[in-house]
Amino acid sequence: MRYFIYISYLGKGYSGWQIQKNGYTVQQVIEEALGKLLSRTITISGSSRTDKGVHATQQVAHFDSITPIDPVHLTYRLNSVLPSDISITAIRPVVEAAHARFDACHRRYAYTIITHKDPFYRDRAVWLRRTPPLGLLNQIAALFSVQADFEFFSKTTDATRGFICNIEEAAWVAIDDKIVFYIQANRFLRGMVRTIVGTILKVATGKMDSATVAELIQKKPNTRPILTLMPAHGLTLVEVGYPPSLFVQQNVS
Known part of the structure; x- marks a missing residue:
């Protein structure tokens, strides 16, 4: 099943949103947290590539789970392990083909x-x-x-x-x-x-x-x-x- 995850973060401590070889990014931190909690490798795809130092009160990304999840419970667990400058505000199930970047209006x-x-x-x-x-x-x-x-x-x-x-x-x-x-x-x-x-x-x-x-x-x-x-x-x-x-x-x- 596919989910949209809504994210808020302060960008000061990160080299932008998107994963890169020589930088610590928001996407990397969230993927690691999701992988730890769901006990498998998780890849997320974001709606926008914010640059180094840029913030977000509503970034959106999508990820897939082979089993249904409880969005409210996973939101709480993620916020318990994520650093204080990143917050998950919601997780919402979406149709299978939904894409956080290409379906944005x-x-x-x-x-x-x-x-x-x-x-x-x-x-x-x-x-x-x-x-x-x-x-x-x-x-x-x-x-x-x-x-x-x-x-x-x-x-x-x-x-x-x-x-x-x-x-x-x-x-x-x-x-x-x-x-x-x-x-x-x-x-x-x-x-x-x-x-x-x-x-x-x-x-x-x-x-x-x-x-x-x-x-x-x-x-x-x-x-x-x-x-x-x-x-x-x-x-x-x-x-x-x-x-x-x-x-x-x-x-x-």
Whole structure:
């Protein structure tokens, strides 16, 4: 039977989500914990590849079990053995062919900026001494609410499925002494959100004009511009959405 596992983690102590040869990753830690509790080798496949230092309040992965499990009980057992910076929030049975990455309808990220030094946010937000007006930030962010080729806003190595993304939301929100950039799309490219945030701030501070941004999105000039990749620790994967038809009811005796 196949299950979706919902995961929350702080990314500071890990070399990103995906297993790699020379780094300690979130996927590795969870696979080891599942293997220990289920007494067999378990491989999980995630919805998104968060980079080193990036966080998640809702990462989703799928795994298979040859015997039915009690999701509530396994969730508790996993949280008992996982480190304090990783939490399992739910395990849900899904149809056999469900895929955490390819069946996702949308992914939503948040990039958090604090306007004064706060030790409680030092690993989860970027501190900027001054920030542009919220209205100006949203005016620039609106340029990105399109379906387009975002190759210039991604790391050049990511060409697996092309560069077309449909951005459904791109907006800044003021929350207390923080400003948070929310962006939702059907898919994202590597480094895309952090590059978009850096570009918006660059335009808002007069270091780039909005016409240049529009050209990068719509016309793809021959010269690749130098864009700013914001620090990883300000970024959080906050939601992954799926069609309700993927989920099934399970009776556990």
